[in-house]
Amino acid sequence: MTLADGAGSAAGTGMVISSSGEVLTNNHVVDGAQSISVQVAGTGPTYSAHVLGYDVTADVALIKVDGAPSLTTVNLGDSSTVSVGDAVTAVGNALGRSGPPSVTTGSVTALDQQITASDQGGANAETLNGLIQIDALIQPGDSGGPLVNAANQVVGMDTAAASSGRFRIRQQGSRVAFAIPINAALTIAHEIEAGGGGDSAVQTGDRAFLGVGTQDGNGDGAQVTSVQQGSPADDAGLAAGDVITGLDGTTVDSPTTLRSAILRHHPGDRVGVTWRDGSGNQHTATVTLTSGPPA
Numbered sequence: 330m331t332l333a334d335g336a337g338s339a340a341g342t343g344m345v346i347s348s349s350g351e352v353l354t355n356n357h358v359v360d361g362a363q364s365i366s367v368q369v370a371g372t373g374p375t376y377s378a379h380v381l382g383y384d385v386t387a388d389v390a391l392i393k394v395d396g397a398p399s400l401t402t403v404n405l406g407d408s409s410t411v412s413v414g415d416a417v418t419a420v421g422n423a424l425g426r427s428g429p430p431s432v433t434t435g436s437v438t439a440l441d442q443q444i445t446a447s448d449q450g451g452a453n454a455e456t457l458n459g460l461i462q463i464d465a466l467i468q469p470g471d472s473g474g475p476l477v478n479a480a481n482q483v484v485g486m487d488t489a490a491a492s493s494g495r496f497r498i499r500q501q502g503s504r505v506a507f508a509i510p511i512n513a514a515l516t517i518a519h520e521i522e523a524g525g526g527g528d529s530a531v532q533t534g535d536r537a538f539l540g541v542g543t544q545d546g547n548g549d550g551a552q553v554t555s556v557q558q559g560s561p562a563d564d565a566g567l568a569a570g571d572v573i574t575g576l577d578g579t580t581v582d583s584p585t586t587l588r589s590a591i592l593r594h595h596p597g598d599r600v601g602v603t604w605r606d607g608s609g610n611q612h613t614a615t616v617t618l619t620s621g622p623p624a
Contacts, residue, residue: 340422340469340470341354341355341358341359341422341470341472341473342354342358342420342421342422342430342470342471342472342473342474342487343358343367343392343473343474344403344473344474344475344483344486345369345394345400345401345402345403346402346403346405346515346518347400347402348399348400348401348402349393349399349400350376350378350393350394350395350397350400351381351391351392351393351394351518351522352367352378352391352392352393352394353389353390353391353473353486353514353515353518354389354390354391354392354472354473354486355388355389355390355472355473355486355488355509356383356384356385356387356388356389356390357388357446357455357472358390358472358473359380359383359390359392360383360385360390362380363621364377365377365378365379365380365392366378367392367394367397369394369397369400370429370430371422371428371429371430372428372429374397376394376395376396376397377394377395377396378392378393378394378395379392379393379395380392380535380536381393381521381522381533382520382521382525382531382532382533382534383521383531383532384517384520384521384530384531384532385455385530385532385588385589385592386455386530387457387509387513387514387517387530388446388455388457388488388509389486389509389513389514389517389518391517391518391521391522403475403483404481404482404483405482405483405511405515406477406478406480406482406483406484406511407482407484407511407512408461408484408485408510408511408512408513409510409512410484411437411440411461411478411484411485411510412437412440413437413438413439413440414436414437415436415437415478415479416434416435416436416478416479417434417435417436417437417463417465417476417477417478417479417484417485418432418433418434418435418465418476418477419432419433419434419435419463419465419466419467419471419474419475419476419477419487419506419508420432420471420474420475420476420477420487421467421468421470421471421472421473421474421487422470422471422474423468423469423470423471430474431468431470431471433465433466433467434465435463435464435465435466435504436463436464436465437461437462437463438462438463438464439461439462440461440462441458441459441460442459442460442461442462442507443456443457443458443459443460444456444457444460444489444507445457446488446489455585457488457489457507457509459509459510459513460488460489460507460508460509460510461476461484461485461507461508461509461510462505462506462507463476463485463506463507463508464504464505464506465504465506466504466506467487467489467490467504467506468490471487472487472488472489473486473487473488474486474487475487476508476511483511484508484510484511485508485509485510485511485514486508486509486511486514487506487508488507488508488509489506489507490505490506490507491505491506517531521533532592534595535595535596535620535621536591536592536596536620536621537591537592537594537595537596537598537618537619537620538560538561538591538596538618538619538620538621539560539561539562539576539587539591539602539616539618540556540557540559540560540561540562540563540619540621541553541554541555541556541557541560541562541567541573542554542555542556543573543584543587544584545583545584546572546582546583548582548583549572549574549582550572550573550574550581550582550583550604550605551572551573551581551582551583551584551586551587552570552571552572552573553567553568553569553570553571553572553573553604554569555569556568556569560619560621561616561617561618561619562602562616564616565602565614565616566612566614567602567604568606570606570607571604571605571606571607571612572604572605573587573602573603573604574603574604574605575601575602575603575604576590576591576600576601576602576603577590577593577594577600577601578601581603591618594618595618596618596619596620597617597618598617598618599615599616599617599618600615600616600618601613601614601615602614602615602616
């Protein structure tokens with residue numbers, strides 16, 4: 330898969346789980362994407378795709394390929410049968426090179442692991458639980474790819490790898506890597522298919538969009554680094570250098586809490602935004618969120 334976010338592009342991997350074109354992947358693969366293109370098996374035709382739903386807390390997303398013919402699905406296994414020492418193969422789009430899928434082998438080294446993963450800049454930290462730890466090489470572009478057992482059954486979804494002592498969700502190559510058990514990922518996919526809602530963290534449909542790029546404000550908010558022209562943030566008067574401290578009654582102390590607060594809403598929702606400008610003056614405005622990446 331290739332993702333475009335308005336400032337460049339990135340690559341990831343997904344697994345076809347229905348012949349009609351539903352593809353399971355990591356949320357962080359599609360997070361922030363303004364467009365998604367999918368090349369089946371890395372060598373076939375390229376199609377556009379759109380997000381059906383996602384669970385940020387579990388790092389799982391389900392997308393739908395647009396206009397594709399009947400697709401061959403992956404061979405799904407049962408992750409509850411995985412044991413330490415099992416031989417596994419990680420399949421993906423290593424380094425975004427396209428072409429036939431990359432394949433690396435290894436074994437399961439631990440189960441039920443918890444990690445805090447971040448992107449390569451150390452931002453967008455998230456805690457993931459119940460992971461399968463493996464020693465197969467995972468590289469950038471492999472996220473969302475299948476972890477396959479010796480019977481050629483998918484038992485996990487490649488998700489994170491260690492880099493310089495930190496776990497990355499857009500990985501540097503590493504032989505300390507983690508996968509989401511396929512049973513857990515499929516449970517979320519089925520919730521998305523059912524429309525989400527209730528007490529679930531699953532969200533469906535378009536993502537709400539404020540229109541700011543942010544960085545850590547040293548625990549005192551999310552410092553604005555950029556504002557998209559014509560966005561709700563732009564209409565409210567936010568500017569680079571401002572520090573967002575609240576959204577819809579939620580205290581914002583980091584880009585992560587801002588992102589989480591936005592993700593609880595839908596396009597069309599009216600929310601209050603509180604921020605501090607470079608002179609220390611406080612501002613509050615009500616904005617109407619639009620559709621787009623959750624930032």
